[in-house]
Amino acid sequence: MSLNVIDLIKGQLGPALVTQAASQFGESESGISKAIGGLLPAVVGGLANNADNPGVLDAITKASSSGILGNLLGGTSNSPIITTLLSSIFGDKIGGLVNSIATFSGISNNSAGSLLNLVTGATVGTIGKYAADNNLGPSGISSLLNDQKGIVSSLLPAGLSLASFGLGAENWFGQAKENVSSVASTAKDNLAEGVATARENVSEGAREIREQFNNNNNNQGGGSIWKWLLPLLLLIAAAYFLWKQCDKKQNTTTTTTSADSTGMATDTATVQTSTDTTAPTTAPARTDENIDLNGVTLKGYKGGMEDQMIAFLKSDGYKNAADDAALKDKWYDFDHVNFKMGSATELEAGSQGQLDNLVAILKAFPDAKIKIGGYTDKTGNEAANVKLSKERAEYIKAALVKAGVGAQVLEAEGYGSKFAKVDAKASDAERASDRKMAVRFAK
Numbered sequence: 001m002s003l004n005v006i007d008l009i010k011g012q013l014g015p016a017l018v019t020q021a022a023s024q025f026g027e028s029e030s031g032i033s034k035a036i037g038g039l040l041p042a043v044v045g046g047l048a049n050n051a052d053n054p055g056v057l058d059a060i061t062k063a064s065s066s067g068i069l070g071n072l073l074g075g076t077s078n079s080p081i082i083t084t085l086l087s088s089i090f091g092d093k094i095g096g097l098v099n100s101i102a103t104f105s106g107i108s109n110n111s112a113g114s115l116l117n118l119v120t121g122a123t124v125g126t127i128g129k130y131a132a133d134n135n136l137g138p139s140g141i142s143s144l145l146n147d148q149k150g151i152v153s154s155l156l157p158a159g160l161s162l163a164s165f166g167l168g169a170e171n172w173f174g175q176a177k178e179n180v181s182s183v184a185s186t187a188k189d190n191l192a193e194g195v196a197t198a199r200e201n202v203s204e205g206a207r208e209i210r211e212q213f214n215n216n217n218n219n220q221g222g223g224s225i226w227k228w229l230l231p232l233l234l235l236i237a238a239a240y241f242l243w244k245q246c247d248k249k250q251n252t253t254t255t256t257t258s259a260d261s262t263g264m265a266t267d268t269a270t271v272q273t274s275t276d277t278t279a280p281t282t283a284p285a286r287t288d289e290n291i292d293l294n295g296v297t298l299k300g301y302k303g304g305m306e307d308q309m310i311a312f313l314k315s316d317g318y319k320n321a322a323d324d325a326a327l328k329d330k331w332y333d334f335d336h337v338n339f340k341m342g343s344a345t346e347l348e349a350g351s352q353g354q355l356d357n358l359v360a361i362l363k364a365f366p367d368a369k370i371k372i373g374g375y376t377d378k379t380g381n382e383a384a385n386v387k388l389s390k391e392r393a394e395y396i397k398a399a400l401v402k403a404g405v406g407a408q409v410l411e412a413e414g415y416g417s418k419f420a421k422v423d424a425k426a427s428d429a430e431r432a433s434d435r436k437m438a439v440r441f442a443k
Contacts, residue, residue, distance in 0.1 A: 003381045005127055007149060007238070011342030012069060015349065020073055021118065034105035035112055039119040042097060044148055046089035047123065051145035057138040059085045063128035068121045069196055082117050085124060105367040107232070126342075172320040189286050291357075293366050298357045305332045305439070306357045313365045324443040331373060331438040337396070339437075344391035355399055357441065362405040371442040372412040377431035378424035382416050390414025396437060410442045 014037050023027040048058045059081050066081060085095055094116070102112040131141050291298040291306050300306040309332055312318060321327050340346040342435040362368060374389030393412035400409050420434035 003130075003144065003147065003384065004379045005123075005130070005144065006040055007380060008130060008342040009040060009044070009123050009126045009339050011346075012126055014340045014346075017072065021115065024073060025107070025114060025173055027107045027111050030113075031107040031202060032115065033150045035101050035107055036119060038101050038104055039112075039116055040123070041098075042101075043089075043116075043120050043123050047127075048145045048148040050089050051142045053088060054138070055088050056085065057141050059088075060124050060128045060131065060141055061138070063121075063124040063146070065128075065132075066125075069125035069129065070124075072118050073384070079117070080122065081118050081124070086116065086120055097263065110148050154247065216399070268411050274349050292359060296364070299353065300357060301335055305333045306361060306388045308332055309361055309439075309441075313361070313368060318368055318441050319443060321441070327441045327443060331440045333438045337437050339392055339395075342388075344388055344395055355396065355403075359400060359403040362400070362408045364410070369410050369442045370410050370439050371410055371440045372400075373440070374412075374414040375419060375434060375436050375438065376417050376436040377422060378417045379431065385416035386414050388414070389416050392437060 013427070018029050018032050018036070020028075022032045026031070045368075047056060047060075060232075063081060066079075068079065068081070090097060098109055098112045098116060101107075101116070102109045105112070107115075127141065127144070131144070134140075136144065289300065289302050291300045291304075291310065293304070293306075293310055295412055298306055312330075334354055337351045338348040339351075362370070372393040374391075374393035376385040376389050390413065393414050397406070397409050397412035400406055417434065420431075422431045422434050
């Protein structure tokens with residue numbers, strides 16, 4: 001399973017940086033966020049398209065020690081590494097890319113240009129750091145970049161495509177499209193040849209029957225009409241059936257290729273249109289409510305993690321559990337605790353409140369013991385996923401220790417994607433349910 005480097009890079013481009021960039025460039029946060037969302041796949045795609053370029057590989061290697069990640073807003077605009085790299089991967093298309101992003105996000109071209117430098121710095125800095133941490137040489141970095149080609153176009157936001165940037169999407173993905181067209185053409189030619197052969201065989205069979213009929217007439221003075229008419233009728237019926245089947249098969253299996261908005265080839269013969277017009281079901285919005293903890297009020301979701309844990313403890317469910325085996329299958333997912341993308345040490349805004357609630361619950365029930373679990377989705381390298389999920393679980397444990405309830409935390413474990421349910425090819429939003437932190441009671 002290949003690593004999705006975009007997930008790693010997003011950790012450098014979180015809400016805090018968006019806010020700072022919006023203030024510095026005089027733009028709205030939504031515009032900055034949209035621009036970054038379009039630039040990131042484009043930059044990664046540009047690097048992937050130059051995965052074997054020695055200059056690009058050298059720039060990524062040098063980026064890990066250049067300090068770019070520590071000063072993205074101030075150190076990327078005039079960085080010679082960034083300037084040279086952008087020229088290498090985009091050439092004279094930089095202006096078109098900047099203009100497309102500015103139009104798409106509603107920000108100025110100057111701001112879009114600055115963000116291009118920033119996103120490129122975050123990208124090469126993150127990839128360079130990952131390469132250094134995992135002892136990847138130029139060939140390893142090249143392989144990592146090549147792995148990104150299959151996912152880049154699917155991550156572009158709606159309304160943008162590689163072709164819309166003027167980046168020569170056909171050159172990036174044209175070979176795959178060409179291969180699909182070639183296969184389709186070959187299949188069509190083979191089928192046409194089979195139909196022609198079948199028709200020729202039928203014609204040959206009819207000719208032989210006519211010759212046999214003529215011979216019989218010459219030898220027997222005419223003979224019975226059914227000696228030749230019945231076989232001929234059967235042959236005609238078989239020929240008609242074969243003709244219709246071949247013609248039907250030719251119509252339904254001929255593959256035509258077209259390019260979608262990303263420039264990728266699509267197989268229009270396999271596209272099926274759903275007739276289900278039912279609107280998709282959306283989960284009702286949840287708002288914080290007062291959760292009673294032995295007279296103390298906590299803010300949380302009714303039916304959420306805190307509410308379920310308190311109800312279980314009040315019912316003596318924990319006290320009556322015979323051993324750990326009776327508790328191991330019931331996990332309580334955090335509703336609010338989320339880490340920044342790719343990070344095991346930085347929480348998203350709003351996460352601390354639920355950690356404080358967990359501390360309050362443990363203090364109210366000092367005999368209770370818990371275990372922390374971290375999980376990821378199915379994308380990326382599994383060893384890296386396990387490591388990241390473990391580090392995140394350890395981070396939460398350390399926070400609980402610092403809050404004075406460490407004795408009640410027996411273990412912190414990372415499971416990576418072992419229990420993930422959503423396919424790796426699903427959208428990021430769909431895979432979000434697999435990226436979580438959870439807690440269970442333990443003995």
